[in-house]
Amino acid sequence: ELKVEQNPLFLSMQEGKNYTIYCNYSTTSDRLYWYRQDPGKSLESLFVLLSNGAVKQEGRLMASLDTKARLSTLHITAAVHDLSATYFCAVDTNFLYNNNDMRFGAGTRLTVKP
């Protein structure tokens, strides 16, 4: 069964600092997703990573994928308050089972303090 684990689950950081959120998954998957959710809101897609070594950057966020280690990272550079939100990673099992079952991590609640 595909399991997705994120850490840390809670992250409080100061503005201007850097930090990394980790996402481990248990079985082979070639598609890794990162989402952002603000309190009481829906989810916003940040990145879709399709292959080993894929790296994507948008503003202060950079995501990478290592399919051999079954690990994705979301790196935050010089955090600002606007980045405060919950970040989820997710993987799907299409490659393995020819379906589109999705599994989400529990989320990392990020708080950026001035």
Next chain:
Amino acid sequence: NAGVTQTPKFRVLKTGQSMTLLCAQDMNHEYMYWYRQDPGMGLRLIHYSVGEGTTAKGEVPDGYNVSRLKKQNFLLGLESAAPSQTSVYFCASSYGGSGRPSSYEQYFGPGTRLTVT
């Protein structure tokens, strides 16, 4: 474009009642998904569809049924609601697999907050 819309936004049901949640998308997406989100947890996939007339079970399908009679609509039904189905329900859609990352990107609706008493 409205994107992905969900109806209703809020609903309170009594145990044993039934209801249908409607999801509509105007992006001509092939794939559609229903998720539930419980407090402090990530989303869990209930059912999904890879095209009109097709549906499949996700991680937590028990107690729910779905239908995709039209490409733009995906309905989620609760036949006999239970308190354990109290949750926020999100619908999402995506273009479908074409090899490009953007084709897998999921667009989410605003959610339906359901309470079963």
